Amino acid sequence: MKYCLPIVALVFLAACGQQQSAEAQPESMALDDTGPPPARGDASPDTSDASWRVAEDGQSIRFGDGDEAPLLSLKCDLSGDPQQFSIVRHADALPGQSALFPFVGNGMRSRFFADAVLSDGEWRWEAKLPADDPQLDIFEGNRRLTATLPGRGMLEISGSRIPGEFLAWCRSGGANAQVEGPADPSEV
Secondary structure, three states: OOOHHHHHHHHHHHHHHHHHHHHHOOOOOOHHHHOOOOOOOOOOOOOOOOEEEEOOOOOEEEEEOOOOOOOEEEEEEOOOOOOEEEEEEOOOOOOOOEEEEEEEEOOEEEEEEEEEEEEOOEEEEEEEEEOOOHHHHHHOOOOOEEEEEOOOEEEEEOOOOHHHHHHHHHHOOOOOOOOOOOOOHHHO
């Protein structure tokens, strides 16, 4: 009997705590208040026919299907010191949103902080960092990459030497790559 009283007291205290937390909740919540709208289109697009292409201005490369809008872009801004490198995921974004944008491949993992940015009339995800950041080394290899943006799906990016060459070009300040070969042309 002497043990029953403390147990009964604990049950009442627990019930009081539940009553208070229930009172703190709003009586009703509209579904519109639960977060951003779902993404339009296919969150994890089929990338089996996608490839890298150099943009007309030469300052970026784009991953996508032919002439369709790109799914991912890598950009280089040579005007800063150090040069700035941007990773752009062309997927729906809302003002003020931020996300962790992880990449896996080429024997490493990198996680980039991406923000919603308005550019060319679209809200998209963009991670911007100095071109010499070691996390960008993930683009140096020529093996397959995966890039996942929470709520916007995963991109499977086919292996290519183009991202690594573009990163090296950006890190060099836009200098043309030197091809190593014999010093004496007669040795060819």
